[in-house]
Amino acid sequence: MKELSVNNLLGIKYLQPEDLNLIFETADQFKEVINRPIKKVPSLRDITIANLFFENSTRTRLSFELAEKRLSADVVNFSAASSSVNKGETLIDTVNNILAMKVDMVVMRHPNPGAGVFLSKHINASIINAGDGAHEHPTQALLDAYSIREKFGEVKDKNIVIIGDILHSRVALSNIFALKKLGAKVKVCGPNSLIPKHIQSLGVQVEPNLKKALEWCDIANMLRVQHERMDNSYFPSIREYVQQYGLNKTILDQLKKPITIMHPGPINRGVEITSDVADSEHSIILNQVENGVAVRMAVIYLLASKIKQYEN
Amino acid sequence: MHQKLLLSAKEIKIILQRLACQLVENHKHFENSVLIGIQPRGSLLCERLHQILIEDYQLQNIKAGKLDITFYRDDFRRGDKVLKANETEIDFIIENKRVILVDDVLYTGRSIRSALTALQSFGRPSEVELLTLIDRRFSRHLPIQPDYKGRQVDAINDEYVKVNWQNKDGEDAIYLLNN
Numbered sequence: 496m497k498e499l500s501v502n503n504l505l506g507i508k509y510l511q512p513e514d515l516n517l518i519f520e521t522a523d524q525f526k527e528v529i530n531r532p533i534k535k536v537p538s539l540r541d542i543t544i545a546n547l548f549f550e551n552s553t554r555t556r557l558s559f560e561l562a563e564k565r566l567s568a569d570v571v572n573f574s575a576a577s578s579s580v581n582k583g584e585t586l587i588d589t590v591n592n593i594l595a596m597k598v599d600m601v602v603m604r605h606p607n608p609g610a611g612v613f614l615s616k617h618i619n620a621s622i623i624n625a626g627d628g629a630h631e632h633p634t635q636a637l638l639d640a641y642s643i644r645e646k647f648g649e650v651k652d653k654n655i656v657i658i659g660d661i662l663h664s665r666v667a668l669s670n671i672f673a674l675k676k677l678g679a680k681v682k683v684c685g686p687n688s689l690i691p692k693h694i695q696s697l698g699v700q701v702e703p704n705l706k707k708a709l710e711w712c713d714i715a716n717m718l719r720v721q722h723e724r725m726d727n728s729y730f731p732s733i734r735e736y737v738q739q740y741g742l743n744k745t746i747l748d749q750l751k752k753p754i755t756i757m758h759p760g761p762i763n764r765g766v767e768i769t770s771d772v773a774d775s776e777h778s779i780i781l782n783q784v785e786n787g788v789a790v791r792m793a794v795i796y797l798l799a800s801k802i803k804q805y806e807n
Numbered sequence: 808m809h810q811k812l813l814l815s816a817k818e819i820k821i822i823l824q825r826l827a828c829q830l831v832e833n834h835k836h837f838e839n840s841v842l843i844g845i846q847p848r849g850s851l852l853c854e855r856l857h858q859i860l861i862e863d864y865q866l867q868n869i870k871a872g873k874l875d876i877t878f879y880r881d882d883f884r885r886g887d888k889v890l891k892a893n894e895t896e897i898d899f900i901i902e903n904k905r906v907i908l909v910d911d912v913l914y915t916g917r918s919i920r921s922a923l924t925a926l927q928s929f930g931r932p933s934e935v936e937l938l939t940l941i942d943r944r945f946s947r948h949l950p951i952q953p954d955y956k957g958r959q960v961d962a963i964n965d966e967y968v969k970v971n972w973q974n975k976d977g978e979d980a981i982y983l984l985n986n
Contacts, residue, residue, distance in 0.1 A: 497890045517891070524875065524892035532900075533928040536878035566878075800883065800890050 499797050503622040505611045506631035507672035515676060519641050521793035522786070529565060529788055539568040542799050544600045545593050548625070549575040549586075552604055554760050554784065555625050555635070559602050562791035568799075571598065586610065587617050594620055599802055600795070603627075608665075621798045629663050629724060635759050636669035638790040640677055642783045643714060646755060651678035656708045658684045658740060659718030659767050662691050663725065666759045667718060671697050684708040685740060688729040689720075705740055709750055716757040717742055717767045733766060743769040753777050760784070809985040813941075813968070814958060816979035822957040826938060827859040829955050830907065837869045839933075840905040845922050846875040846893035849910035851972045852940055856909065872897035874908075879921040902930030907955075911970040913939040916951035941968050941981065 499514050507515075528536055544563050548556055556572075563570045573593065575581075590601065600621040603611055608630035615622050626632040643650050655674055661667045661683045674681050681699040683690060690701055702708040709715060720736065730736050742756070756768070756778040764770050773780060814822070834840040837860075844853025850873040857871045877892035908922055919937060926932060940957035946964065960983070962968060967984040971977070 521892060524877070524895065527895050528878065528928075531928045532930065535928070537924065538878045538880075538883050541884075796878075797890070803884055803886075 498801065502798070502801055503611070503615050503624075504633050504794055504798060505615060505622065505624050507633045507636050507669045507676070508631070510633075510676070512676045515637070515640065515673065518637055518790065518793045518797065519644060521797060522641055522789045525565075525792040525796070526786065526789040529785075529792075535565050535567060537567045538796060539563070539566040539799055542566075542599045542802070543569040543571070543597060544602060544795070545571045545573060545598045546625075547573045547590065547593070547601060547603045547605075549603070549605045549610075550626070552625070554787070555604065555632075558784070558787040559623075559625060559634075559791055562788050562795055563602075565788070566792055566795060566799075568600075568795070571596075586614065590614060590618055594618060600799065621802060623794060623798065626665055628665065629668075630665050631669045631672075632665040632759075633669050633673075634787070634791055634794060635666050636673040637794065638783055638787040639666075639670055639716065639757060639759065640673045641790050642757065642779055642786050643679075643755075645782070645786065646779060647713070649677075650674060653679045653714060654682075654712045655679050655714045655716060656682045656684050656702065656712040657716045657718065658705065658708065658742070660689045660720045660729075661685050661694065661718070662689045662729070663721040664718050666716075670716060671699055675699075682708055682711065685718075686730050686736070705742075706746065706749075709742075709746065709754060712754055714755045714757060715742065716759070718759070719761060719763050719767055737766055741765075741767060741769065742772050744771050744775075747772060747777075755779055757783060810969075811983045811985070812980060813960065813983050814981040816973075819940075819957075819979045819981065822940070823855055823859055824863075826940075826955055826957060827856055827863065830856070830860065830938070831864055831866075833936075834905065834907070837866055839903075840869075840907060841899065841901060842869065842871040842907050842909055843874050843897065843901075843922075843926070844871070845908065845910045845918060846873050846895070848912075848970060849908075850874075851975055852911050852970070853909040855972070856938075870899050872899065874922060874925055876918060876921040876925050879925040881917060881921065897929055900930050901926065901932045903933045904930075905934045905936070906932040907936045907938055909938045911939065912941045912943065912968045913937070913951070913953055913956075914943045914946055914968075916947045916949035919951050920949050940970060943968065 500511050602623045602625050604625040605627050608628035610627045611624035657667050682702045684702045758780045844850030860866045873896040875893040875895040936954040938955040939953045942956040942959045943962050969982045971980045973979045
């Protein structure tokens with residue numbers, strides 16, 4: 496297979512396992528490119544990409560922008576805080592106005608779940624979802640799976656536990672879809688109030704006990720508690736959360752084998768993970784960030800190849 | 808489909824020996840010269856030449872690399888062309904080096920143009936030469952000519968030159984295919 500089965504990257508849910516492998520194999524080559532003295536290739540010199548961020552972001556936005564620039568695309572940035580969105584413009588109007596300026600591809604982060612899917616039904620440009628509410632964050636899941644593949648050779652049959660605020664996490668949902676498609680075994684771990692009902696229907700198991708979850712897994716993916724998405728109290732206090740679900744060196748030292756630690760960022764040091772664990776040799780948190788650029792280059796490159804401007 | 812044998816294993820062997828000999832004539836000990844094969848098929852030829860230079864001329868220290876040009880092609884988004892990239896493996900700096908680009912068939916010259924652009928990502932070579940096993944005359948789109956060539960072939964446009972290698976395709980042979 497030499498082409499993605501989709502024209503937009505709205506969620507991992509819509510991808511085939513072969514799509515994931517094609518993205519990874521392409522990302523391998525881009526990873527080599529971004530480690531060259533000159534980290535840029537001319538592939539997308541005739542493509543313009545708009546980064547529309549209706550919600551705050553540091554890492555994802557920088558990573559996308561770097562990926563686009565290293566592919567030689569022209570890039571325009573937009574953030575909701577400084578835009579006409581505050582003046583009452585609708586999403587479709589905002590995007591159509593941007594597309595009228597001849598933009599080929601849109602990277603969008605939006606606080607509402609399904610914003611990307613909605614937009615894809617109304618506009619005629621490639622869309623990459625950079626996170627929509629608590630729904631999906633496909634490129635994060637791709638770079639997480641890519642980092643696991645890089646460290647272990649393959650994702651298949653690996654035991655992965657996702658720990659923390661599963662309920663409000665788009666990273667968790669996208670990760671579950673991606674890891675299951677690649678044949679990994681997945682468990683989720685966290686306070687009952689932060690585990691969505693019926694999550695078992697996605698083929699994952701719930702393990703409320705942190706110690707047991709860690710003993711079972713090869714890789715632990717730690718999630719931040721998303722206070723900004725919480726409308727009431729899901730647990731009594733941060734202190735109690737840390738005692739039950741915080742990852743620290745003491746608990747890791749009690750395990751029989753070392754496990755690999757991942758975190759999508761931003762990290763709340765001292766809450767879901769302590770500093771010594773986040774910075775330890777078993778942590779691949781910064782590899783994830785480096786791989787993020789290569790994986791996003793692969794996604795943009797593969798989607799851009801489907802925009803055929805030169806056909807009659 | 809017709810296929811005509813252009814070169815047999817024996818003829819290829821003689822040509823490879825000659826090309827290696829010409830390279831040694833121009834680059835002597837290769838102190839400042841490197842071989843770079845264009846992926847995917849040019850690097851197979853490059854490996855063979857590299858092997859001859861090591862075995863027959865005792866040039867153990869020659870540096871050889873593989874260069875993938877997928878991201879530098881000028882036909883991206885124009886039809887169903889190869890999208891998937893191959894590995895690039897250049898673990899040396901080419902700044903001020905004499906680079907010998909190696910490809911199996913020179914046809915339109917567009918791959919070589921892409922390779923020249925791709926090379927710039929690894930530094931500024933002092934000189935770039937081109938070696939091809941088959942030079943298809945009269946089909947160039949760009950002003951590019953080889954410095955070393957195995958055999959010149961007059962092929963018309965809907966013909967295709969296929970180079971087979973022992974370690975990849977089970978035999979050393981070059982065919983002219985005609986639809």
